[in-house]
């Protein structure tokens with residue numbers, strides 16, 4: 001069994017973004033800029049936003065944070081998005097989700113200019129991903145693919161099972177595995193015989209949001225297990241959707257939580273922002 005080291009792969013991706021950014025600054029005098037918008041004071045969102053800012057600093061981007069109070073209105077938030085759409089030194093806009101309940105996530109995402117939508121949640125970008133002709137990929141599923149590539153794990157012809165069908169993780173994850181010629185099954189809360197389906201998987205991706213949901217009987221010997229979950233166990237400790245201790249010895253490869261998929265999400269965001277900057281400046 002090999003543990004897939006997301007921290008290491010993420011650090012490599014960030015190093016390469018940093019090198020390309022330095023070149024962009026030197027040759028073209030352009031500094032990629034990312035704006036992060038956070039509404040309210042959700043502690044998990046605050047941690048994610050701080051990590052994104054730190055990553056921007058590391059790779060040499062300009063980052064702007066817009067921290068708005070929880071009572072911000074939809075119109076105020078949309079006005080900010082429109083302002084950022086027009087701001088030339090901002091190439092990527094990220095609105096940290098979830099938003100407070102009175103705000104409409106969908107309308108806010110749709111207001112972001114698609115070429116600045118570095119999360120790849122806008123309908124235009126989602127459509128491009130379906131067609132396989134995309135500029136950006138959503139950060140978490142793309143981070144998973146990057147890890148598979150880093151460990152030379154081939155997807156082609158493999159039985160891939162994704163548990164979860166959210167727009168942010170499950171659905172695009174399935175699409176990216178399909179693009180690489182996996183035979184993909186998507187499972188969800190209404191799936192019958194879930195354990196049996198999972199136990200056929202050569203590559204099993206868990207994006208359920210339930211601590212230690214994937215147990216050893218659901219995993220085929222030699223499977224690659226990717227754990228997207230960021231959950232809390234009975235003691236409040238961070239854990240994944242996979243019962244790591246009992247599953248790990250059955251796997252050929254497995255991602256830990258923390259230190260697996262999580263760090264990859266941020267490094268993909270850096271890659272997307274750099275790409276957005278290049279596209280907006282007509283550079284390759």
Ligand code: NAP
Nearest residue numbers: 140164165166169188189207208209228229230261262265
């Ligand atoms: P979500 O929107 O809540 O979706 C969860 C999915 O799991 C749904 O499709 C749901 O099915 C399915 N599900 C729930 N209970 C199930 C069951 N008993 N059997 C089979 N399927 C079941 O969550 P998400 O946003 O995709 O996130 C999933 C997990 O990934 C969470 O732990 C989240 O914190 C984590 N996450 C991590 C990162 C990262 O950077 N590492 C990024 C994003 C999310 P239905 O559609 O039928 O309800």
